[in-house]
């Protein structure tokens with residue numbers, strides 16, 4: 001379709017090259033003056049003009065449609081790639097700036113493909129075709145035009161360079177602006193509660209000012225160049241008229257030829273301008289492509305390997321002599337843990353000890369630096385990542401509620417569609433049914449961005465209901481009951497007990513009530529596992545655990 005669009009543009013360009021010749025002949029043969037012939041010539045010219053307009057419109061449409069397809073393709077590819085990049089990539093890249101790659105940079109590419117390339121192909125065709133015709137019409141006049149047109153280049157090439165320089169700056173500022181805007185709006189509550197509006201707006205104003213200054217630079221350039229371009233055009237026309245007029249007077253050139261030269265000159269102005277700025281448009285597109293390519297060249301998480309069968313799910317999960325660092329920051333040193341199926345295992349320890357990091361490794365959000373992660377006797381990397389992650393459902397301390405309805409949140413990430421009875425059962429288990437019955441639209445209630453319309457406890461219970469529906473062999477509770485009052489917590493703990501009957505439950509908790517009944521407790525401190533055992537055993541053998549328990553009681 002793109003090639004067809006370009007072909008249409010070329011046909012219309014060809015018609016535009018032929019038209020002045022017909023006009024020239026009509027003038028020179030005095031056909032326009034003769035009544036009968038005049039109408040015939042006018043009809044021919046009119047039909048050619050209409051044909052050229054229609055063909056141009058068709059060409060434009062086809063090329064633009066391909067541009068739209070391209071931008072959709074590029075955006076889909078970049079977003080799909082981003083979704084499969086390792087978690088560590090997102091630790092070092094801001095989401096707003098990545099969004100700018102998907103949205104702004106992709107649109108620069110679209111413009112280049114659907115406007116710049118077709119315009120320059122037909123421009124080239126137009127310039128070459130026209131010059132060929134002009135040479136056959138009158139060599140001297142052609143030489144005169146050829147001397148004049150470099151003037152256009154003299155103006156447009158430096159402009160192109162300026163545009164190129166400021167376009168790159170403008171792209172950077174635009175991505176900063178996108179980042180600041182999305183981040184501040186997403187975090188509007190912390191912004192307000194920390195009285196940070198001024199600081200946020202100051203950053204916003206800075207980027208807006210930078211963008212404004214860049215736009216003013218563009219305005220300065222264009223406000224000077226447009227009149228200069230007009231001046232140059234007038235000078236060339238005047239030269240052509242003076243020189244051509246003299247030639248017509250002394251009979252060495254026909255009036256029709258002069259008129260056709262003038263028409264050709266007008267027709268050549270735009271193509272020459274667009275050819276002159278092609279290089280800067282190209283550089284701008286290359287800039288956008290490079291930024292997109294940087295993302296696309298980062299390898300995605302490998303999702304090859306075996307699918308975990310129901311029988312394999314029953315094997316214990318084992319971390320053996322594991323070392324892990326976030327960049328240079330070592331967090332786990334020679335850590336070994338064993339998660340037997342259908343047991344309740346707690347990981348406890350002071351804040352920042354590395355408890356969540358153990359979960360990050362277990363769920364393969366981050367690869368381990370040294371040591372082994374096993375399911376039974378099989379190393380984790382032998383299994384498909386997507387199959388591995390289906391082992392787990394997680395209730396985290398982070399807010400993992402999405403905008404949309406309660407139902408959308410319940411079904412989030414589910415492969416199967418539960419029926420109403422199953423949904424109601426999950427809501428009962430999570431102690432959420434009575435809350436939802438009070439909401440005017442029940443489970444269709446919209447919860448707002450990050451579930452802002454729900455209480456902290458409701459958000460957590462919603463995650464628990466979601467976890468229940470997932471029916472995974474392993475449930476991870478990362479401070480899962482922290483936002484609940486003690487009554488709700490008791491309810492949830494009983495529900496979780498029922499839920500965990502034939503599943504493995506890994507809890508990261510500070511609350512004693514969550515951990516005392518665990519089958520096994522790992523105590524993490526100083527980057528390693530200090531000891532493991534039951535609550536009683538640890539109390540007896542580990543003073544750090546005893547101190548930790550006493551602190552929790554306070």
Ligand SMILES: Nc1ncnc2c1ncn2[C@@H]1O[C@H](COP(=O)(O)OP(=O)(O)OP(=O)(O)O)[C@@H](O)[C@H]1O
Pocket residue numbers: 091326329331349350351352353354355356357358
């Ligand atoms: N994505 C990350 N990049 C770099 N460092 C990190 C990252 N996540 C955590 N850390 C660091 O790793 C260490 C362990 O963090 P982790 O979240 O595992 O602790 P935790 O025991 O779960 O703490 P808490 O009980 O406070 O949640 C901390 O020093 C933290 O600053």
